[in-house]
Amino acid sequence: MTYMLPIHSGAETRDRFNNLSEVEREQITEEFFAIGEAPGIFGANQAHPADTATTVRVEGGRTLMMDGPSIEPGTNREDDPIYAREDRYLVLTRVLLARSQLALQLLDRLEAVAESQGRVGFSPMAFLLQGPIGAQRPGRTSDASGAAQERLNRIVPALGPERQEAPGAATSGLIEPLTGRELEVLGLIATGKSNRSIADELVVTLETVKKHASHIFAKLGAANRTEAVRNAQNLGLLSTSVATLGPSGCPLRGCPFVELAAISFKEDGHEVHAADPLRR
Amino acid sequence: MKYMLLIHSGGEARDRFNDLSEVEQKQIVDEYLAIAQTPGVFGANQLHPADTATTVRVEGGRTLMTDGPFIEMKEALGGYYLYEADNLDVAIELAARIPAARMGGVIEVRPVVER
Numbered sequence: 001m002t003y004m005l006p007i008h009s010g011a012e013t014r015d016r017f018n019n020l021s022e023v024e025r026e027q028i029t030e031e032f033f034a035i036g037e038a039p040g041i042f043g044a045n046q047a048h049p050a051d052t053a054t055t056v057r058v059e060g061g062r063t064l065m066m067d068g069p070s071i072e073p074g075t076n077r078e079d080d081p082i083y084a085r086e087d088r089y090l091v092l093t094r095v096l097l098a099r100s101q102l103a104l105q106l107l108d109r110l111e112a113v114a115e116s117q118g119r120v121g122f123s124p125m126a127f128l129l130q131g132p133i134g135a136q137r138p139g140r141t142s143d144a145s146g147a148a149q150e151r152l153n154r155i156v157p158a159l160g161p162e163r164q165e166a167p168g169a170a171t172s173g174l175i176e177p178l179t180g181r182e183l184e185v186l187g188l189i190a191t192g193k194s195n196r197s198i199a200d201e202l203v204v205t206l207e208t209v210k211k212h213a214s215h216i217f218a219k220l221g222a223a224n225r226t227e228a229v230r231n232a233q234n235l236g237l238l239s240t241s242v243a244t245l246g247p248s249g250c251p252l253r254g255c256p257f258v259e260l261a262a263i264s265f266k267e268d269g270h271e272v273h274a275a276d277p278l279r280r
Numbered sequence: 281m282k283y284m285l286l287i288h289s290g291g292e293a294r295d296r297f298n299d300l301s302e303v304e305q306k307q308i309v310d311e312y313l314a315i316a317q318t319p320g321v322f323g324a325n326q327l328h329p330a331d332t333a334t335t336v337r338v339e340g341g342r343t344l345m346t347d348g349p350f351i352e353m354k355e356a357l358g359g360y361y362l363y364e365a366d367n368l369d370v371a372i373e374l375a376a377r378i379p380a381a382r383m384g385g386v387i388e389v390r391p392v393v394e395r
Contacts, residue, residue, distance in 0.1 A: 008350050046393040047284055054389040056375040058382035
């Protein structure tokens with residue numbers, strides 16, 4: 001039997017490669033060459049980056065050309081999710097969760113497809129969501145995060161004792177506790193969002209966000225955003241630290257934790273480019 | 281310059297091919313074989329359908345496998361040609377001759393890194 005091994009190595013893989021030192025890159029290249037020399041290998045080529053691609057199709061006898069690859073890394077909540085691309089859908093789910101309830105519907109369908117194929121005995125997807133839920137919506141238990149939290153409470157106990165505590169916000173240790181809204185703003189600050197985007201997200205004016213921020217800084221004795229987030233983490237106000245969740249910090253054994261710098265998806269017919277909430 | 285012509289012929293393109301009569305299918309296959317004989321073409325393969333794919337990645341030293349293609353079925357890779365052409369325009373001309381291009385599929389033309 002003859003096999004073709006197409007190597008999909010765009011975006012994140014490319015970034016990771018480019019971030020290596022020259023020596024490390026040389027080693028990787030040698031690995032590729034060594035595989036090219038392996039017995040049984042009878043053909044190998046490296047393609048130039050995907051942005052050099054031209055896509056061709058013929059309609060009504062006319063040749064239509066488009067710059068760029070035919071495979072758009074587009075990942076949309078309307079897709080029939082493919083388990084092999086779970087990582088992208090997880091990032092999209094986090095992005096959507098930060099935006100709307102539609103995230104939970106996607107999560108449901110991701111879980112359904114995973115379960116239908118017998119892939120997982122538990123739900124890594126839901127567990128991974130704990131990060132953005134804890135960080136972005138402290139103190140809020142309604143809406144999308146409430147439902148997600150309920151789901152997590154069902155699933156998390158099955159995963160071990162380390163992280164069973166709910167990522168709710170504790171307000172002890174402060175002379176003057178933060179209000180629910182302030183916790184919410186703090187959660188968004190912790191994700192690296194600007195005042196402007198926090199205002200957009202909470203549908204309030206920029207002035208209001210600034211006012212909340214100054215109250216938060218005063219209560220936490222912080223001079224700036226970084227300090228506020230650090231103090232809040234020390235006080236357990238952000239029970240899941242955005243900064244410590246990551247490939248190495250993933251509490252699940254072998255969990256498919258992936259961070260993408262950003263993900264593109266379509267919303268109301270428009271292409272949206274959003275950063276992974278856990279990335280920042 | 282060497283080009284790889286990736287034939288994305290899942291979904292609609294596959295359905296349309298399967299709906300053809302046996303005679304028409306034979307004609308299409310002959311077209312593919314004729315393209316493979318074009319001067320400059322130095323490699324060509326047809327792949328089994330995308331649902332025969334196994335997708336592999338390694339995380340934390342563990343090899344993770346999933347059945348099925350990495351990309352969606354409708355975009356799935358059906359085969360390829362390797363083509364030595366003077367320039368991109370020549371490669372695009374050949375790409376436009378590939379039956380999948382007019383049957384609902386697309387051809388992605390990618391320059392190959394010279395070694």
